[in-house]
Amino acid sequence: MTESKLKGFFESFLDKEPLFVNKKVLLSNYTPECISHRDEQIDVVGKILAPALRLDKPSNIFVYGKTGTGKTLTVKYVVDNLKNVALERNKPLKVIYFNCKLKKVADTEYRLIAQLAREFGKEIPATGLPTEEVYKTFFKILEEEEQLLILILDEIDQLVKKAGDEILYNLTRMNSDLEKSQISIIGISNDLIFTDNIDPRVKSSLSEEELVFPPYNAMQLQDILKQRSQNAFKEGVLSGGVIEKCAAYAAREHGDARRALELLRVAGEVAERTGSETVKIEHIDDAEEKIEKDRMLDVVNTQPKQHQSVLYSILSIYENKKNIVFTGEVYDVYKKICNKIGLRPLTQRRVSDIIAELDMLGIINARTISKGRYGRTREIALTMPDSNIVNIKKILEEGLNLS
DNA sequence: GTCAATTCACATGAAAGAGACCACGGTCTAGTG
DNA sequence: CTAGACCGTGGTCTCTTTCATGTGAATTGACGA
Numbered sequence: 044m045t046e047s048k049l050k051g052f053f054e055s056f057l058d059k060e061p062l063f064v065n066k067k068v069l070l071s072n073y074t075p076e077c078i079s080h081r082d083e084q085i086d087v088v089g090k091i092l093a094p095a096l097r098l099d100k101p102s103n104i105f106v107y108g109k110t111g112t113g114k115t116l117t118v119k120y121v122v123d124n125l126k127n128v129a130l131e132r133n134k135p136l137k138v139i140y141f142n143c144k145l146k147k148v149a150d151t152e153y154r155l156i157a158q159l160a161r162e163f164g165k166e167i168p169a170t171g172l173p174t175e176e177v178y179k180t181f182f183k184i185l186e187e188e189e190q191l192l193i194l195i196l197d198e199i200d201q202l203v204k205k206a207g208d209e210i211l212y213n214l215t216r217m218n219s220d221l222e223k224s225q226i227s228i229i230g231i232s233n234d235l236i237f238t239d240n241i242d243p244r245v246k247s248s249l250s251e252e253e254l255v256f257p258p259y260n261a262m263q264l265q266d267i268l269k270q271r272s273q274n275a276f277k278e279g280v281l282s283g284g285v286i287e288k289c290a291a292y293a294a295r296e297h298g299d300a301r302r303a304l305e306l307l308r309v310a311g312e313v314a315e316r317t318g319s320e321t322v323k324i325e326h327i328d329d330a331e332e333k334i335e336k337d338r339m340l341d342v343v344n345t346q347p348k349q350h351q352s353v354l355y356s357i358l359s360i361y362e363n364k365k366n367i368v369f370t371g372e373v374y375d376v377y378k379k380i381c382n383k384i385g386l387r388p389l390t391q392r393r394v395s396d397i398i399a400e401l402d403m404l405g406i407i408n409a410r411t412i413s414k415g416r417y418g419r420t421r422e423i424a425l426t427m428p429d430s431n432i433v434n435i436k437k438i439l440e441e442g443l444n445l446s
Numbered sequence: 447g448t449c450a451a452t453t454c455a456c457a458t459g460a461a462a463g464a465g466a467c468c469a470c471g472g473t474c475t476a477g478t479g
Numbered sequence: 480c481t482a483g484a485c486c487g488t489g490g491t492c493t494c495t496t497t498c499a500t501g502t503g504a505a506t507t508g509a510c511g512a
Contacts, residue, residue: 153491170491171468349494370456393495395457411457415505418455451507458501467491474485 060277062315062322068275069308071301074116074123079270080263081117084256088121091252092227095136096129098191100218100225103249108256110233111299115197117256118229122193135190137162143202150202152210156181159194182217185224192226199230200237208241215248258298264290267300268307276311282321285310289327306330336431342404343435348443349389352380353397355439357407358432361425368423370395384443398423 067073078085092101108114122138129136139162141149149155153174157167160181167177185192194214196202203211211228218225230249232238238246259267268286289310293303309330314322343354356376360368374391381388389397398421402409408426413419425432439445 151492168468170466171470171489173490176490347494389494390496391456392458392497396495399457411502413503413505414455415503416452416454416507417505418453419502419504420456447512448510450509453504453506454502456502459499461497461499463496464494466493469490470488472486472488475483477482478480 059315059318060320062276062280062311064277065275066308066311068271069304069311071304074119075271078113078116078120079266080259081113081256084113084117084254085121087252087254088118089125092121092125092193095125095191095193095227096132096134098134098136098189098225100191101193101227102251103215103228104230104252104254105238105250106229106231106254106256107235107237108233109235109258109297109299111293111301111303112256112258113300114231114233114256118195118231122195122229125193135188136193137190138193138195140195140197142197144198149196151206152213153177155202155206155210160184178213182220185217185221185226187223189223192224193229194226195229195231197231198233200232200234203237203241208245211245211249212242215245259294259300260298261287261290261294264293264298264300264303268303271304272307275308276322280311280321282323284324285322285327288324292327292331305334309334335427336434339406339427339431339435340438342406343438344442348386349393350397350401351439351442352384352386353377353394354401354406355436355443355445356380357398357401357423358425358436358439362432362436369420370398370423371420373398373423380443380445384445395421 068075088104088106091104095101106114106118119140122140126136126138128134139159141155141158143149143155149158153170153172156174156177157169160167160177163181163184165180165184167180199211211230214226214228228249238250241249265286268289272281272286286307289303289307292306293299296302306327310326311322313329313333314326317326319326343351346354353373356373357368360372360376370391374394377394378388380386398407398409401407402423406427408424409421411419412422427435
């Protein structure tokens with residue numbers, strides 16, 4: 044693009060009326076002032092937590108529900124209100140929210156407790172201390188003054204998967220040792236069968252109250268989208284059927300409101316970029332494709348070298364074969380690639396795990412099958428369109444210095 | 447033809463090691479009075 | 480004498496390796512009809 048052309052582009056960009064009024068409303072971390080279709084859940088959570096205002100320990104709550112069903116939103120909403128009242132009445136109520144999925148924050152026992160202590164203003168080194176020591180520090184802080192702590196552990200299943208259920212046991216057990224303070228835990232999980240695998244003692248104490256968030260249906264999603272889009276878009280920008288289609292798409296994927304909102308937002312961005320005056324239905328299809336592609340590229344880019352090499356091997360084989368790929372083949376090619384780029388090859392055991400991890404990330408589609416007499420292996424298929432494969436391969440080649 | 451045993455090519459688990467990062471306490475060293 | 484540099488020990492955490500065990504159906508081969 045030449046300079047004058049670029050200038051013209053910027054100018055016409057400015058002249059053009061933006062479609063958005065406030066894009067933030069459509070972001071997933073935005074908290075609306077009223078939450079639709081979750082009255083019942085808000086009510087229940089509120090009732091359970093209310094004793095906190097009298098400094099009685101509320102029951103621990105366990106909240107289940109698929110992604111994008113408003114679990115986090117609802118809990119945060121209730122707790123925020125609770126906190127405000129507590130503040131007005133001068134009650135020593137402390138709320139801490141952790142997302143256990145975020146790396147380096149709360150995904151191990153040590154880090155969780157250390158982070159907790161930090162929330163109270165105590166400096167804890169990232170590593171180097173025995174976990175026991177950090178527990179003691181935390182304990183001491185709590186005993187300094189009378190208070191009630193509500194600990195919200197989002198994506199608690201991730202925490203337990205990585206660090207075991209001992210943390211939860213320790214935390215719930217702490218209550219009996221604490222004299223001045225009490226801890227109440229709200230666990231949020233989108234894995235419905237998660238509690239089946241944890242220690243029954245932990246389970247019973249953690250899920251004193253259980254709450255299930257059903258997925259939104261298409262009508263409810265429409266409501267939510269309508270409500271948010273009123274604040275996000277200019278009036279009359281959305282052409283008919285757009286909201287319905289977004290809702291339908293998201294409803295198909297187990298009623299994920301987050302996804303519906305993202306879809307709407309990206310569709311708006313696409314429309315804006317193409318210079319359209321309104322957001323049309325076609326833009327949603329483009330948006331869906333774009334979201335998927337961006338996510339994929341982002342994930343691929345942030346993978347470590349070893350993972351990238353394995354993925355590259357898979358893609359290479361797939362390109363030649365245009366068919367299902369097996370673990371053994373991948374490992375052979377992978378070893379060659381490692382040689383080529385001077386990477387120490389990992390054992391097959393590890394590569395097997397890496398393939399499983401790539402599958403978890405949704406980049407590839409792997410399932411274990413038995414070929415009878417010819418052994419048992421993972422059958423790897425690719426779900427992305429061919430154009431994406433080429434793209435990703437290119438990125439990998441750059442990342443791995445393959446020419 | 448039927449049925450159980452065999453066999454393959456990995457999958458899956460558990461445990462332990464390597465190496466990076468870090469805190470803490472003790473010892474050494476250089477600068478100061 | 481003392482502050483700061485430097486070391487050794489012991490801790491966490493992530494990524495791997497090693498060793499061991501599991502697995503599911505095609506194949507094989509014995510058996511009976």
